[in-house]
Amino acid sequence: MGEQASPTRHGVHGRLSPQRARRVLPIGEPGQAPIAAWEPRYRRSVVLSDVFATVLSVTVVGLLFGARGSDNWQYLWVVLGVTTVALVLCSLLMNRAWSPNVLGHGADEFGRLGRGLFSAAVVLALGGLAVDSTNIRLWVFVAIPAIALLSFPQRYLLRRFLHKSRKEGKCLLPVLVAGSTETARDLIVRTKLAPHLGWRVEAVCTFDGRGDTDADLEGVPVVGRLKDLAGHVRRGGYRVVAIASDPYWTPRRLQELAWNLEGSEAEMVVAPVLMEVAGPRLHVSAVLGMPLLRVSAPVFSGARRVVKEIVDRVGSGLLLTLFSPLILLISLLILTDSRGAVFYRQRRVGKDGKTFMMIKFRTMVKDAHKMRGTLANEGFGPLFKMRKDPRVTKVGAVLRRYSLDELPQLFNVVTGSMSLVGPRPPLPEETEKYGPDVRRRLLVKPGMTGLWQVSGRSDLPWEESVRLDLRYVEDWSLTLDAVILWKTVRAVVTGQGAY
Numbered sequence: 001m002g003e004q005a006s007p008t009r010h011g012v013h014g015r016l017s018p019q020r021a022r023r024v025l026p027i028g029e030p031g032q033a034p035i036a037a038w039e040p041r042y043r044r045s046v047v048l049s050d051v052f053a054t055v056l057s058v059t060v061v062g063l064l065f066g067a068r069g070s071d072n073w074q075y076l077w078v079v080l081g082v083t084t085v086a087l088v089l090c091s092l093l094m095n096r097a098w099s100p101n102v103l104g105h106g107a108d109e110f111g112r113l114g115r116g117l118f119s120a121a122v123v124l125a126l127g128g129l130a131v132d133s134t135n136i137r138l139w140v141f142v143a144i145p146a147i148a149l150l151s152f153p154q155r156y157l158l159r160r161f162l163h164k165s166r167k168e169g170k171c172l173l174p175v176l177v178a179g180s181t182e183t184a185r186d187l188i189v190r191t192k193l194a195p196h197l198g199w200r201v202e203a204v205c206t207f208d209g210r211g212d213t214d215a216d217l218e219g220v221p222v223v224g225r226l227k228d229l230a231g232h233v234r235r236g237g238y239r240v241v242a243i244a245s246d247p248y249w250t251p252r253r254l255q256e257l258a259w260n261l262e263g264s265e266a267e268m269v270v271a272p273v274l275m276e277v278a279g280p281r282l283h284v285s286a287v288l289g290m291p292l293l294r295v296s297a298p299v300f301s302g303a304r305r306v307v308k309e310i311v312d313r314v315g316s317g318l319l320l321t322l323f324s325p326l327i328l329l330i331s332l333l334i335l336t337d338s339r340g341a342v343f344y345r346q347r348r349v350g351k352d353g354k355t356f357m358m359i360k361f362r363t364m365v366k367d368a369h370k371m372r373g374t375l376a377n378e379g380f381g382p383l384f385k386m387r388k389d390p391r392v393t394k395v396g397a398v399l400r401r402y403s404l405d406e407l408p409q410l411f412n413v414v415t416g417s418m419s420l421v422g423p424r425p426p427l428p429e430e431t432e433k434y435g436p437d438v439r440r441r442l443l444v445k446p447g448m449t450g451l452w453q454v455s456g457r458s459d460l461p462w463e464e465s466v467r468l469d470l471r472y473v474e475d476w477s478l479t480l481d482a483v484i485l486w487k488t489v490r491a492v493v494t495g496q497g498a499y
Contacts, residue, residue: 172200179244230260316413363396422447423469
């Protein structure tokens with residue numbers, strides 16, 4: 001069975017070098033990673049985009065704001081400009097902002113880019129203090145922010161192109177999953193639901209070499225048994241070996257597998273038992289000569305939470321000022337469209353189970369709640385949703401499609417009952433049905449947007465929306481908030497899952 005399952009790579013952009021795919025490396029022989037042709041191309045594109053953003057920003061800022069009053073301003077501009085470019089690029093390199101492991105997925109890519117730019121700004125500022133230069137302020141407070149304003153959107157656009165290719169079956173990394181049939185099936189299903197992450201499971205190894213049938217598991221060929229895994233990796237040229245949970249995997253066997261895979265250079269990934277815990281809460285450290293995976297407690301207070309609170313209050317205040325003409329226009333449209341108040345107030349449950357009145361624009365006819373008993377619920381779990389709710393007004397349908405009905409929630413954020421990013425604010429009757437695990441959603445403030453909002457909204461099953469909210473609570477970070485806010489703009493513009 002193992003010999004017949006050296007599946008060939010398919011997809012033009014995801015194809016491996018034929019020489020690497022066919023060559024069988026004996027255990028222990030040094031080799032090269034089975035790198036697909038698109039990987040170095042994509043990394044080069046990211047590096048060149050950052051270099052372009054850095055050079056262009058420094059050049060424009062220097063030409064527009066350079067100290068032309070001094071006799072040698074051209075010389076100063078060249079020296080400071082070249083120094084700034086060199087510092088930024090070296091800082092990005094040292095912060096591993098171009099590491100292939102983070103490019104194209106996850107918030108860590110943008111986090112490393114941000115840390116690299118911040119580190120460069122700090123070093124540049126300290127250098128300016130050391131040489132007593134006042135000209136350095138231009139490069140610290142104007143040039144580097146300009147680089148950020150250009151490089152972040154460029155990274156995002158490159159990622160969008162990559163994700164589009166992956167949804168078309170291109171630019172995917174061939175993966176071999178090794179574990180029990182249950183855990184392997186779960187990993188296969190997850191990768192199929194999220195092709196933008198870049199994995200394509202092409203083979204499976206199980207304890208007895210069998211899956212749902214003798215030949216496959218969820219349509220993926222079973223190539224053999226766990227004890228023969230290293231040989232299958234070398235024959236198949238897989239880019240990732242995903243180790244899923246199985247009683248077979250003792251610490252000794254995992255260590256031996258790592259040794260046996262050293263020559264192939266295939267990346268070995270071990271899926272932890274705590275599947276929903278990731279990001280800043282996971283730390284690997286050596287204790288008594290053993291590598292231990294430390295899981296820190298979720299952070300619900302401290303300096304980062306203070307920063308989040310400041311961003312919420314200041315950001316919502318600025319947004320209210322910016323959108324005040326739009327809020328006034330929507331209010332007039334609602335009044336002319338149907339009888340009733342402009343705003344709709346509803347009791348929701350916030351942090352630590354405390355209730356508050358959430359404010360939205362009214363999108364339904366007056367006394368719509370009295371009609372609910374005659375309608376069929378199309379939502380998941382305790383949520384009441386209908387794709388074509390007859391109670392929704394004409395103006396209300398447009399507001400809902402583009403989430404404009406939620407603009408007044410900025411008042412909730414200003415007053416502190418909600419956050420810009422967080423779990424969905426639940427109704428009191430929903431929380432009465434919560435189990436101990438789901439109640440963890442109430443450990444943080446509910447948000448105007450969140451993982452639920454940018455991952456499908458009302459189209460998501462109830463269990464999936466709960467899982468996303470819990471994941472946010474467990475793995476919250478300022479970088480994750482920034483990514484969610486960025487993705488919210490796209491979700492609102494497309495109107496996906498909104499009804």
